[in-house]
Amino acid sequence: MGIFGFFNKNKKETLDKGLEKTKTSVFDKLARAVAGKSKVDDDVLDNLEEVLITSDVGVDTTLKIIERIEQRVARDKYVSTSELNSILRQEIAALLSENNTDDNDNWDLPADHKPYVILVVGVNGVGKTTTIGKLAYQFKNAGKKVYLGAADTFRAAAVEQLCIWGERVGVNVVKQQMGSDPASVAFDTLSSAKANNADVVIIDTAGRLHNKVGLMNELKKIKDVMKKVLPEAPDEVLLVLDGSTGQNAFEQAKQFAAVTQITSLAITKLDGTAKGGVVIGISDQLKVPVKYIGLGEKMEDLQLFNKVQFVDSLFKNN
Numbered sequence: 606m607g608i609f610g611f612f613n614k615n616k617k618e619t620l621d622k623g624l625e626k627t628k629t630s631v632f633d634k635l636a637r638a639v640a641g642k643s644k645v646d647d648d649v650l651d652n653l654e655e656v657l658i659t660s661d662v663g664v665d666t667t668l669k670i671i672e673r674i675e676q677r678v679a680r681d682k683y684v685s686t687s688e689l690n691s692i693l694r695q696e697i698a699a700l701l702s703e704n705n706t707d708d709n710d711n712w713d714l715p716a717d718h719k720p721y722v723i724l725v726v727g728v729n730g731v732g733k734t735t736t737i738g739k740l741a742y743q744f745k746n747a748g749k750k751v752y753l754g755a756a757d758t759f760r761a762a763a764v765e766q767l768c769i770w771g772e773r774v775g776v777n778v779v780k781q782q783m784g785s786d787p788a789s790v791a792f793d794t795l796s797s798a799k800a801n802n803a804d805v806v807i808i809d810t811a812g813r814l815h816n817k818v819g820l821m822n823e824l825k826k827i828k829d830v831m832k833k834v835l836p837e838a839p840d841e842v843l844l845v846l847d848g849s850t851g852q853n854a855f856e857q858a859k860q861f862a863a864v865t866q867i868t869s870l871a872i873t874k875l876d877g878t879a880k881g882g883v884v885i886g887i888s889d890q891l892k893v894p895v896k897y898i899g900l901g902e903k904m905e906d907l908q909l910f911n912k913v914q915f916v917d918s919l920f921k922n923n
Contacts, residue, residue, distance in 0.1 A: 623900030627881030663886030709909035712747035727845035729812035732873035738770030739907035749804035754794030755780040849878035873899035
């Protein structure tokens with residue numbers, strides 16, 4: 606096996622292990638849903654609906670999936686319960702494709718300009734700063750020159766944590782004094798990164814949602830100031846969500862989508878929960894692609910999201 610095959614195998618093993626709790630939960634529920642049945646009928650579909658909703662896929666997304674399977678059953682006339690896993694995998698992967706979720710397999714960046722700028726948003730406690738550190742590690746590992754901006758100037762712990770990650774990974778961190786204007790930090794970070802020919806810039810922001818108007822104004826100001834340095838910035842507005850909170854992650858996603866344009870999602874802490882179905886529902890409801898998933902504590906446990914592998918790990922019967 607070549608070196609790339611080895612890394613892909615390790616990545617798939619991490620994915621399988623990280624989704625184990627969700628997969629076990631889903632399979633236990635599916636087994637009960639089809640017990641005593643040889644074909645997919647109305648009873649099985651009703652039970653399947655309950656399985657998906659209680660797996661945190663969400664009501665609206667579940668109804669879409671059920672409708673797709675109903676159409677398959679109507680078209681094929683007879684669908685055995687043994688085919689259900691395969692059909693679920695196909696239909697959920699198709700649904701994720703419709704939400705522009707690509708199968709990413711490398712850490713390449715657009716070649717037409719640099720630095721590539723990622724503005725990271727999310728409430729405190731979801732693993733936002735840790736995700737930034739792990740992103741920095743993955744980009745640096747891919748040969749990129751990385752700059753981090755500590756624009757969450759309201760929490761000393763956030764700045765300190767980002768600096769620790771910067772030292773750990775070996776990348777530059779731009780910061781100012783506590784209470785400084787976050788937009789000023791973003792401006793300094795982009796200016797320094799541009800002057801030093803960096804490939805990627807990742808900006809941390811405050812995770813406060815109790816004052817939505819204030820947050821919206823703050824994020825708008827950060828974006829406006831960024832454009833003075835790089836007119837196309839930010840290239841990506843990444844919302845970090847804690848997958849272990851299930852439906853609460855839905856609510857956070859909706860609230861952030863109301864105050865700023867989200868272009869990608871990172872869903873963390875999937876390894877410690879049976880609520881991995883939330884990845885499917887959030888992407889579908891927001892029409893925003895999942896780009897990164899967190900599957901453990903190690904730096905390499907933040908993975909680029911691959912919908913085919915994700916669905917395969919979730920529904921493949923060993």
